[in-house]
Amino acid sequence: MILAAHGDRATFGGRRSEIKEVDFFSTGGARRRNVDEDGDDGGDGSRDAGALGRGNTTVNTALDLLTTAAGTSVNGGEGTAAGPASDHKEVATVEGELRQAGEENRRLRRMLDDLTRSYSALYHQFVQAQQQQQASGAANLMMLPATMPAGLQFMDPRMAPAIRAAAPAASLDGDKGDSDVGSGSGGEADQNNGRSVQQDGTGTPERGENAERAAAAAEAPLRRARVSVRARSEAPMISDGCQWRKYGQKMAKGNPCPRAYYRCTMATACPVRKQVQRCAEDKTVLITTYEGTHNHQLPPAAAAMAKTTSAAAAMLLSGPAASRDIGALFAGHHIAAPAPLFHQYPYASAAMGATLSASAPFPTITLDLTHSPPASAAGLLQHRPPTAVPAMPFPLYGFPAAAHRPAVPPPQPPTVSSLGMMDGRNRLALETMTAAITSDPNFTTALAAALSTIIAGGAEAAPRVGAGDAAGDGNGSGGTEPAAATAAAAGARETALHALLQRLHDSRQ
DNA sequence: CGGCTTTGACCTGCGC
């Protein structure tokens, strides 16, 4: 993973020095790249895919695939023309190939249209959900225990056990899960923070014997879901768009590197905290663990991260069906394939190294951004690097341990229509990924890059089709954006795009 | 001078 950097002052190793801080979640640069691309839409659709990997990444989003495919085919026949006698035959062959390529071009265009329609539908769904949430406001609070799946709705996952006990049916098969469990979409949902819900919820009249269990659960030691992000960085802390204040540091057992404690200072009494620690096995890996939900509005750069981590935490709490999509969720931090793709390509989910952990007393999901997508799911699972917390199945809020398995569900045919049949948790994942998609202005660019790679036959040979490269800023040239801003995102995009590539590649065969 | 980091003390939960 390429990590360009911009200098920030920080203390590292007991002395002040210029260090490189990685801005994983900035989106501004991505927009600038998009502008650059728009300004260079000259229609040179015949660029080969190799250019993508070399930083020459101006991609024609108009996808003039016919030219590329035909050119490839013609060049592929080099040396086969023996002389004038075979010219006629050669021309016929080329014409046939051209026709083939044309049909293939149309087919790919249809697929692209389908994807575009799906994207538009998801985007509208996302916007509607946002508007609905703004409209509903605090009135929903009184309804939550009976209507919302616990863990999907509550900003503070500590409330999940109590509510799940109070409304078990809704918890298990509810389909009203709101995707905006995070705090990134303007913060409107943040008004529903866990503490206020708890206060309101305890006054809900409809209680039976479940109420006693709920009360008991509420009194039990509170468990918070945490989202741990592993990323390679030389900086003491990744820049995620928020302002943090360090309030403590401890030596953790089994790790020579100290663990630093930060709390969000963007608003008074913001409950969000994070821990930053280097991996004991690999000190280049920075482990950042987020906990809690912001009670204020976030800048765009921080919004995506906050939304993603909150949604991941919510899915972690919501059970196995959702946890299956956690990797996909984080893969979509900037861009993600639609949920059905991940049903067909589960390795895309696993590629993110999403790991559930029983790191007591808090359930934790570890999202690994330290490695590139593998050649196969099996390879991935074998080569997953050690995580700071052990990967193991464990019961979460009443879900049996056996239900938590590695994120490799059986393949299912992807259909757009299946979106309507998704259960609440899958919908949560989908909507969250939709938000991620909509936050990435480079979606079409990345898609074009992926398709260009396929046309050039490089789907297998050139799996690295990061959107950062595709956007023409792979080396951070031009100073339009610190390349670090897209470093981690590029890895995530790679995974999503890899799934997309695989699907398109398979469809050609 | 305000904001931030540092760091030792303190609190809490858990296992024995």
Add this chain to the structure above:
DNA sequence: GCGCAGGTCAAAGCCG
């Protein structure tokens, strides 16, 4: 009850 480890507090010091 005791010890351990994780997490937090708060005073002191540093820095712009």
